């Protein structure tokens with residue numbers, strides 16, 4: 001049987017160049033973060049909150065950013081909201097460079113390009129104003145006249161299913177209703193991007209689901225791009241993409257396809273490859289193979305194998321065909337976990353890592 005020719009590294013590089021848009025030229029990207037670094041200095045101690053974070057959010061996307069406490073999520077939101085500046089790296093939102101804005105441009109950006117929803121309702125709403133008055137407040141700051149303010153507030157509260165509550169004081173609304181009013185407040189000046197920091201942190205799971213639905217509705221009906229930072233895994237049911245941050249970098253992404261009448265949504269987990277070619281391996285894979293310090297990589301047709309260094313060197317000494325770029329089949333390639341010869345290894349089980357191009361990145365026990 002004739003084997004298909006194994007692509008060389010040069011072939012793969014040419015394919016990748018053909019597929020990739022040039023850096024920073026993704027016409028669809030509303031948010032572009034490249035190599036973001038944020039170092040806090042306090043009393044002589046440095047804390048590296050972001051260490052080279054790359055993230056792109058397409059116009060009209062609804063995404064969640066998840067990660068352990070201290071991984072850098074709020075730091076990222078602080079930068080995207082224009083409140084904070086990175087120590088290094090580049091960030092643009094809606095074509096505006098957040099590093100070079102003047103104070104006046106920054107104020108305008110915060111008033112009209114981004115909207116913000118916080119965890120604490122107290123930070124979002126004035127309790128003694130009605131829902132409609134709260135929504136009208138940011139419009140007053142941008143000089144919108146009273147009749148237009150009232151019309152816009154009524155329109156947004158209606159989209160959020162709160163038309164009947166427009167004249168209720170904020171402190172007479174339930175927690176979920178208050179967060180939906182907060183979404184309307186964030187949308188008042190028609191921003192391109194809404195950022196939400198733990199918006200359901202104080203809500204029970206049923207009410208949290210209503211708030212996620214509200215974000216999905218404004219995303220679908222108004223076309224606004226939404227980034228939700230949360231610890232809550234239930235957000236995954238609402239968004240199409242979940243970006244996981246680990247140690248100040250984007251580590252993995254889960255993409256969900258649409259459900260059909262006959263099949264549930266497809267769910268695929270990807271490791272994120274940054275511009276420098278760095279990849280964070282999931283903890284489970286690292287632990288399963290006892291990987292530490294250095295690993296050996298092998299190109300095997302359409303995927304890459306990762307070997308623990310020690311076992312790889314013994315496999316390599318038993319094989320004369322272990323060089324990168326050579327076809328699989330030697331002692332090294334027969335050692336993939338439960339996948340002799342690499343055939344089944346390419347078939348793409350749900351736990352396989354895949355890079356942005358759908359190529360598999362396999363762990364191996366040698």
Ligand SMILES: Nc1ncnc2c1ncn2[C@@H]1O[C@H](COP(=O)(O)OP(=O)(O)OP(=O)(O)O)[C@@H](O)[C@H]1O
Pocket residue numbers: 040041042047048049067068069070071072073074075076
């Ligand atoms: N103003 C600050 N001064 C010093 N260190 C800070 C400051 N803000 C954040 N950090 C540190 O930066 C790191 C990232 O913090 P950040 O709040 O962004 O994480 P997070 O993922 O949002 O965490 P959480 O989910 O607990 O809110 C942490 O180690 C934190 O202690």
